[in-house]
Amino acid sequence: MNPINAPTKPAAALYLPIKSLGPQHRERICAHLLALDEGDRYLRFGYPAGDVQIRRYVDSMNLARDDVFGIFNRKLELLAMAHLAYAVSPDCSHCAEFGVSVSSHARGRGYGARLFERATMHARNEGVDMMFIHALSENTAMLNIARKAGARLVRDGSETEAFLQLPPANFDTVISELVQEQVAQTDYHLKRQAHAFRRMLAVMQEIRRGVREVKDNAPA
Numbered sequence: 001m002n003p004i005n006a007p008t009k010p011a012a013a014l015y016l017p018i019k020s021l022g023p024q025h026r027e028r029i030c031a032h033l034l035a036l037d038e039g040d041r042y043l044r045f046g047y048p049a050g051d052v053q054i055r056r057y058v059d060s061m062n063l064a065r066d067d068v069f070g071i072f073n074r075k076l077e078l079l080a081m082a083h084l085a086y087a088v089s090p091d092c093s094h095c096a097e098f099g100v101s102v103s104s105h106a107r108g109r110g111y112g113a114r115l116f117e118r119a120t121m122h123a124r125n126e127g128v129d130m131m132f133i134h135a136l137s138e139n140t141a142m143l144n145i146a147r148k149a150g151a152r153l154v155r156d157g158s159e160t161e162a163f164l165q166l167p168p169a170n171f172d173t174v175i176s177e178l179v180q181e182q183v184a185q186t187d188y189h190l191k192r193q194a195h196a197f198r199r200m201l202a203v204m205q206e207i208r209r210g211v212r213e214v215k216d217n218a219p220a
Contacts, residue, residue, distance in 0.1 A: 016111075017187035018118045018180065021068040021081070029068065030058040032078035036101060043139045044101045046159070067126075069118050071111055074191055079106040082115035084123060084131075095130045096123050100142065116145050121177055124169040133162040 021029065033044075033054045041049045049057070061068070061083070070081040080102040087095040098119055102111050123131050133151070135142045137160045146162035147153060154161045 016071070016114055017184040018069050018071055018115060019184035019188050020122075020181060021063070021070050023063045025068075025070070025078075026058060026061070026063070028076070028078045029061070029070075029081060030055060032070075032081055032103065033058065033101060035103060037104060040101065040104065043136060043142075044099065046134070046136055067119070067122055069115055069122075071106075071115070072188060072191060073106075074194065076188075076191055077103075079103050080111040080115060082119050084119045086126075086128070092130075094128055095132065096126075096128045098131055098133050112141060113145050113148075116149065118180065120149070120164070120166065121173050124166050124173050125177055127169070129166050129168075131164045131166055133164075135160055135162065 033041075034051055036044065038048050041054070045053070045057070066086055067084040068081060069084070071079045073079055080100070082098065082100045085097045085099070087093065087097070098116065100112050100115050120131060133142060133146050137143075137155055137158055139160075143153060143160055143162060146164060149164055151162040151164035154163070
């Protein structure tokens with residue numbers, strides 16, 4: 001079944017917090033991509049990108065024009081992210097390219113598929129009618145996601161292009177995106193507060209440990 005028109009999902013899947021990212025998250029985006037191993041970098045970028053190339057890619061991301069979505073853990077580490085890059089050519093003004101990466105320890109949770117669905121919904125709401133994916137032909141996980149969505153796959157040797165025609169936005173896509181973004185914003189805010197609280201507790205424990213050591217070593 002095409003996930004664009006899929007029926008209501010289980011609550012756990014529906015409310016997986018997927019947050020839209022902005023310029024303030026650029027360092028977290030960079031840290032996520034730098035943590036990918038050589039094989040994952042090869043699949044994500046089409047070549048074994050080094051640290052310099054990844055930093056250049058992150059620095060060149062136009063976060064005022066493009067859209068980036070991410071899934072965070074409780075430590076505010078970016079587990080998975082999707083980049084929805086809009087075409088700049090007037091002839092392709094309603095087109096966007098999708099790219100995704102998932103940390104190795106977060107595989108098997110469906111994050112790639114959920115990010116694809118989130119990006120697809122947002123693209124529809126932005127008036128995009130054609131989304132495409134450029135991937136290595138060996139990137140079966142990404143191509144399977146595109147195929148299940150109904151994309152047309154065109155293989156050219158070691159590379160494959162996937163083209164997905166998107167229907168227009170409707171009331172459901174607009175409201176669903178508003179709800180999901182609000183859930184994600186609230187989740188991120190709570191995680192940030194909890195993270196700050198844990199850091200404060202760690203500092204207090206260090207101080208107490210230091211005071212205790214001073215007392216223990218003080219002359220009688």
